[in-house]
Amino acid sequence: MSNGPGAGIPAVSTAILAMSRHLEVRDVLKTIVASARELLDAEYAALGVPDDHGGFAQFVVDGVSAEQWKAIGPLPRQHGILAAMLHNATPERLADVREDPRFGGWPAAHPDMSDFLGLPVADGDEILGALFLANKRCPKTPPSRRDGCLFTEEDERLLGILAQHAAIALTNARLYERSRELTIAGERARLAHELHDAVSQKLFSLRLTAQAATALVDRDPARAKDELHQVAALAAEAADELRAAVVELRPAALDEDGLVATLRSQVQVLDRAHSARVTFTAQGIRALPNAQEEAMLRVAQEALHNALRHSGAGRVDVSLTRFGQGALLRIADDGCGFDTRVVRRAGRHLGLVSMRDRAGGVGGTLTVESEPGTGTTVEMEVPGG
Numbered sequence: 173m174s175n176g177p178g179a180g181i182p183a184v185s186t187a188i189l190a191m192s193r194h195l196e197v198r199d200v201l202k203t204i205v206a207s208a209r210e211l212l213d214a215e216y217a218a219l220g221v222p223d224d225h226g227g228f229a230q231f232v233v234d235g236v237s238a239e240q241w242k243a244i245g246p247l248p249r250q251h252g253i254l255a256a257m258l259h260n261a262t263p264e265r266l267a268d269v270r271e272d273p274r275f276g277g278w279p280a281a282h283p284d285m286s287d288f289l290g291l292p293v294a295d296g297d298e299i300l301g302a303l304f305l306a307n308k309r310c311p312k313t314p315p316s317r318r319d320g321c322l323f324t325e326e327d328e329r330l331l332g333i334l335a336q337h338a339a340i341a342l343t344n345a346r347l348y349e350r351s352r353e354l355t356i357a358g359e360r361a362r363l364a365h366e367l368h369d370a371v372s373q374k375l376f377s378l379r380l381t382a383q384a385a386t387a388l389v390d391r392d393p394a395r396a397k398d399e400l401h402q403v404a405a406l407a408a409e410a411a412d413e414l415r416a417a418v419v420e421l422r423p424a425a426l427d428e429d430g431l432v433a434t435l436r437s438q439v440q441v442l443d444r445a446h447s448a449r450v451t452f453t454a455q456g457i458r459a460l461p462n463a464q465e466e467a468m469l470r471v472a473q474e475a476l477h478n479a480l481r482h483s484g485a486g487r488v489d490v491s492l493t494r495f496g497q498g499a500l501l502r503i504a505d506d507g508c509g510f511d512t513r514v515v516r517r518a519g520r521h522l523g524l525v526s527m528r529d530r531a532g533g534v535g536g537t538l539t540v541e542s543e544p545g546t547g548t549t550v551e552m553e554v555p556g557g
């Protein structure tokens with residue numbers, strides 16, 4: 173990892189986010205543990221959420237002072253009775269925890285405990301943690317004689333209700349985390365499509381135009397200069413597209429000029445930048461809903477890009493015609509064609525998948541007709557509005 177200035181910032185902000193989320197659940201768990209101790213009149217209460225390494229990811233206690241807690245030392249491990257509750261999901265109501273055969277001892281500073289009530293915190297079959305109490309308070313009995321003052325069945329029932337609340341809090345926290353992951357994954361996919369559809373195509377044209385300028389610079393400096401202006405314009409457009417992809421804006425040109433004018437000018441640019449003849453015609457087009465126009469533009473861009481990059485076509489014709497309430501977009505090339513069944517839907521090839529997604533996303537359909545040797549026709553139909 174780089175150690176430059178700011179290198180640690182993402183890590184720090186991730187940690188802070190994780191912590192604040194952690195705190196929220198922790199607050200709920202703390203309230204539950206404190207209520208349990210108070211309601212059941214116990215000296216000590218605790219709730220442990222296991223981690224995958226034999227320890228506890230969370231361990232919340234009530235009835236132990238901060239100094240005591242510090243003196244006890246590291247968090248407990250999953251052994252003895254705690255482990256039994258976590259592994260078997262069985263309640264444990266014991267008159268004296270120290271006399272249980274599973275009892276494995278305490279650290280020196282651990283408070284002395286005798287009577288014990290512990291319940292698993294479970295979501296269905298899954299054990300999320302354990303909630304437990306020790307030393308039921310007996311106002312009338314001196315602390316030296318604690319017999320006859322044990323946790324009751326009623327206590328067990330009450331603690332069961334609190335354990336259910338703890339299960340809900342923990343499950344919610346997990347669901348929250350999962351939904352956040354899904355949102356991030358969805359956002360990443362959208363950005364990948366957007367970058368692929370818009371920005372990478374602009375950069376490809378940019379490279380070609382720069383190559384053309386290089387080839388012309390000695391022979392025809394005036395035309396080279398024109399090409400270089402084109403390079404600058406394409407670079408500016410790529411920067412705009414990138415910005416739009418990041419903040420999820422529509423391509424600016426669509427708002428300013430509409431779909432027909434935008435397509436026409438993009439086709440003109442491609443016609444100049446490539447050796448193939450690229451044409452555009454439009455007929456009877458009415459304004460379409462924004463999302464449909466945007467999808468049309470993106471599909472046209474990808475189909476054009478594929479034709480110019482893969483087919484070796486001498487001609488690529490783009491047409492946009494009225495179709496019922498909606499419109500039909502067609503991109504036809506006379507290039508080498510390909511076997512549509514062979515192209516894998518996954519992996520590095522995003523273009524065809526992305527076109528299909530875009531069409532489907534606005535209630536439209538996409539068809540790709542191609543065979544080796546016959547050229548390729550991509551058609552997209554949208555319903556209008």
Ligand SMILES: Nc1ncnc2c1ncn2[C@@H]1O[C@H](COP(=O)(O)OP(=O)(O)OP(=O)(O)O)[C@@H](O)[C@H]1O
Pocket residue numbers: 368478479480482483505507508509510515520521522523524525548
């Ligand atoms: N018009 C076309 N003519 C010839 N072959 C094509 C045409 N369009 C697509 N193909 C073939 O289909 C394949 C898949 O196209 P697709 O757009 O999904 O991916 P890609 O263009 O290879 O990569 P990406 O679009 O992700 O940058 C291409 O690699 C190419 O072999």
Ligand SMILES: [Mg+2]
Pocket residue numbers: 474477478522523524
């Ligand atoms: Mg492609």
